[in-house]
Amino acid sequence: MHIVVCIKQVPDSAQIRVHPVTNTIMRQGVPTIINPYDLFALEEALKVRDHHGGEVTVLTMGPPMAEEALRKALTYGADRAILLTDRHFAGSDTLATSFALSQAISQIGNSFDTPDIVFTGKQTIDGDTAQVGPGIAKRLNLVQLTYVAKITSIDLSARAITVERRSEGGTHVLKSELPCLITMLEGTTVIRRGSLDDALRAARSEIVKWNAAEAGIEDITKCGLRGSPTVVKRVFAPTPREQKAVQIDTTEKRVHDIANELVASIFTHQPALQHELSSAGSA
Amino acid sequence: MGTRKTKAPPPAALGRAGTEKDLPDHFKNYRHVWVFIELERGEVHPVSFELLGEGRRLADQLGVQLAGVVLGPPGDSTRRAVAEAFAYDADLVYLVEKPLLTDYRNESFTKALTDLVNTYKPEILLLGATTLGRDLAGSVATTLLTGLTADCTGLDVDADGSLAATRPTFGGSLLCTIYTLNCRPQMATVRPRVMRMPQRSNKPIGRVIRHDLRMLEDEIVTKVVGFLSDGQSENANLAYADVVVAGGLGLGAADNLQLLKNLAQTIGGDYGCSRPLVQKGWMAADRQIGQTGKTIRPKLYIAAGISGAVQHRVGVEGADLIVAINTDPNAPIFDFANIGVVADAVSFLPALTEVFIRRLAPGNHIRLVN
Numbered sequence A: 001m002h003i004v005v006c007i008k009q010v011p012d013s014a015q016i017r018v019h020p021v022t023n024t025i026m027r028q029g030v031p032t033i034i035n036p037y038d039l040f041a042l043e044e045a046l047k048v049r050d051h052h053g054g055e056v057t058v059l060t061m062g063p064p065m066a067e068e069a070l071r072k073a074l075t076y077g078a079d080r081a082i083l084l085t086d087r088h089f090a091g092s093d094t095l096a097t098s099f100a101l102s103q104a105i106s107q108i109g110n111s112f113d114t115p116d117i118v119f120t121g122k123q124t125i126d127g128d129t130a131q132v133g134p135g136i137a138k139r140l141n142l143v144q145l146t147y148v149a150k151i152t153s154i155d156l157s158a159r160a161i162t163v164e165r166r167s168e169g170g171t172h173v174l175k176s177e178l179p180c181l182i183t184m185l186e187g188t189t190v191i192r193r194g195s196l197d198d199a200l201r202a203a204r205s206e207i208v209k210w211n212a213a214e215a216g217i218e219d220i221t222k223c224g225l226r227g228s229p230t231v232v233k234r235v236f237a238p239t240p241r242e243q244k245a246v247q248i249d250t251t252e253k254r255v256h257d258i259a260n261e262l263v264a265s266i267f268t269h270q271p272a273l274q275h276e277l278s279s280a281g282s283a
Numbered sequence B: 001m002g003t004r005k006t007k008a009p010p011p012a013a014l015g016r017a018g019t020e021k022d023l024p025d026h027f028k029n030y031r032h033v034w035v036f037i038e039l040e041r042g043e044v045h046p047v048s049f050e051l052l053g054e055g056r057r058l059a060d061q062l063g064v065q066l067a068g069v070v071l072g073p074p075g076d077s078t079r080r081a082v083a084e085a086f087a088y089d090a091d092l093v094y095l096v097e098k099p100l101l102t103d104y105r106n107e108s109f110t111k112a113l114t115d116l117v118n119t120y121k122p123e124i125l126l127l128g129a130t131t132l133g134r135d136l137a138g139s140v141a142t143t144l145l146t147g148l149t150a151d152c153t154g155l156d157v158d159a160d161g162s163l164a165a166t167r168p169t170f171g172g173s174l175l176c177t178i179y180t181l182n183c184r185p186q187m188a189t190v191r192p193r194v195m196r197m198p199q200r201s202n203k204p205i206g207r208v209i210r211h212d213l214r215m216l217e218d219e220i221v222t223k224v225v226g227f228l229s230d231g232q233s234e235n236a237n238l239a240y241a242d243v244v245v246a247g248g249l250g251l252g253a254a255d256n257l258q259l260l261k262n263l264a265q266t267i268g269g270d271y272g273c274s275r276p277l278v279q280k281g282w283m284a285a286d287r288q289i290g291q292t293g294k295t296i297r298p299k300l301y302i303a304a305g306i307s308g309a310v311q312h313r314v315g316v317e318g319a320d321l322i323v324a325i326n327t328d329p330n331a332p333i334f335d336f337a338n339i340g341v342v343a344d345a346v347s348f349l350p351a352l353t354e355v356f357i358r359r360l361a362p363g364n365h366i367r368l369v370n
């Protein structure tokens, strides 16, 4: 069984700072991490491999420094890592990203073994569109299984797979076929600590690096800026609210008096609430 | 109170700025605004109505028509969805009615929607950013090789008639406006509750254009073999609750969540939390409010022990009235709350619950003159 996991290196956005004067993003010195959602995809892939045998290949498209993310993925136990890097990819939107990644996945199939499952995370924490997974599935004509909470069963010989997919208000049980693309939900599984062996292996491993041509991409106009129909035209700060909160005076008051004052203030702001709350509440 | 910084004028756009909009001729006959009406298990998702409200405004600005797109099985629920699209002011409805469309499946829905687009050529196509809508939108945009802007919080039409789709970036600390150049339709998704719910009218059913779906069940690989409803958990409705009470790390301990639930129950509201509480396992993930959780738009939102990080803020800003309880007078939440109380939430919440019980008891209505 061959599994490809797509991971993205993202800024650790908890630490992203916006320049207070120019409103531009200050990327310098911001640490990068593997997109946290992708770790669930990787863990699920490793579990499937551990159970059914085979190999896990991790793939990322990004600048040369994205190699760090791949090496990290190897420490978790991935078998092979491929970095897709080429300046032609700069400025890709999701359509161009999914094009490049799907070409690379085809090339992985040619060079190693055709994947039975391609995993992606649910979404990233920077672009945050959740569009790349469906884009890859469509381009490779793979069955698309998004928001998967659980893989219930895989029958390799029958090429069958059953999954639970989160949907609005419940969970769908879907029966489908391999090969497929799965976007994995977060919080579905506990992420392993890599073994010492894997850490040593990761440090020694050669990361395969492909440029566009090596990934089998002939039509470079489908990549990067030129291959991206969407364009970011303007970046700006949200308008701050005019007024700050009206503070309830709490000096030297008993907590009940403060609560009384708050409730009075709520009903002054929104008189209609008095009736709505009383008819809705169970008091 | 923290000092508020005055923001500088907007900076020049980053990255791919400055590219010219130059629509190839064959896209120039793409016209009208479409909204995908999301129908699952017999019900229209309310986000579809919110989108019809937005679609109406865009269509009027462009001087074009607003169409609803209904895909579903033959029967009452599909017919009701068609009627609802008109009640929310669609001018016409495109309808594909086939047993194949009983359950949502990517393959059948993608084909039905792309066929419609290729036949009738809309300039704008809007979908809800639900699990279904995102699954479908990504496939359709890739099939059509057009642009798709995710999770928009603002939609507008430019002077030259193109769609300006605005979405938060970097966790809501900045906004960016995105265009789809040289491709049609311009596609965008919007999360539930981000846009205002428009007024429903009694507008009768108008023009319905039926379209075929040439596909056989055998061509669809994925089969739906079961559905496990979240059932009694009313939390599927958090996004649509009129009153929401939420807690953050300031509550200190998982046990104190009961104080939150008591208050919510007293005032007939639902409850939620900030992200760290989900990460600690104190509350279920679908109760998280914010950028990576639910967007809410209640009449009253009470936040206890929540600092008001930008990722939380973007999920609650649509509330009519925001009340914040926090021990820190400089907490950022006081920058966007309407009413603030500097207090220890653990002792304040029970007192507040008691006062509400007293005030809301039948016969205890004090009419306020304002």
Ligand SMILES: Cc1cc2nc3c(=O)[nH]c(=O)nc-3n(C[C@H](O)[C@H](O)[C@H](O)COP(=O)(O)OP(=O)(O)OC[C@H]3O[C@@H](n4cnc5c(N)ncnc54)[C@H](O)[C@@H]3O)c2cc1C
Binding pocket: A006, A007, A008, A009, A035, A037, A038, A041, A059, A060, A061, A062, A092, A093, A094, A095, A097, A101, A119, A120, A121, A122, A123, A124, A126, A127, A128, A129, A130, A131, A132, A133, A230, B147, B148, B149, B150, B167, B168, B169, B170, B176, B178
């Ligand atoms: C602020 C901002 C807003 C943007 N808005 C849009 C928009 O609305 N529409 C649009 O088309 N593009 C948009 N883009 C561009 C988009 O972010 C990039 O195309 C990006 O490369 C992939 O999209 P994503 O981060 O949203 O990934 P998602 O679609 O959220 O990622 C889903 C999964 O795909 C896999 N994946 C994603 N990227 C890679 C990669 N480079 N290598 C390997 N695996 C990957 C991961 O498994 C990930 O979990 C935006 C970018 C920015 C910075």
Ligand SMILES: Cc1cc2nc3c(=O)[nH]c(=O)nc-3n(C[C@H](O)[C@H](O)[C@H](O)COP(=O)(O)OP(=O)(O)OC[C@H]3O[C@@H](n4cnc5c(N)ncnc54)[C@H](O)[C@@H]3O)c2cc1C
Binding pocket: A013, A014, A125, B171, B247, B248, B249, B250, B251, B252, B273, B274, B275, B276, B277, B288, B289, B290, B291, B292, B293, B294, B304, B305, B306, B307, B308, B309, B310, B311, B312, B315, B325, B326, B327, B328, B331, B343, B344, B345, B346
């Ligand atoms: C990519 C990304 C996505 C995110 N998405 C979300 C999201 O969807 N939703 C979300 O909420 N967060 C999200 N976050 C996290 C967010 O940045 C904040 O870390 C989080 O909202 C903080 O939660 P908090 O306010 O509960 O905790 P804290 O920031 O720790 O604040 C606790 C507050 O409680 C106050 N306090 C302490 N004791 C008391 C007391 N006894 N009584 C009253 N007040 C007290 C403190 O003064 C403080 O203001 C996201 C972060 C990232 C990086």
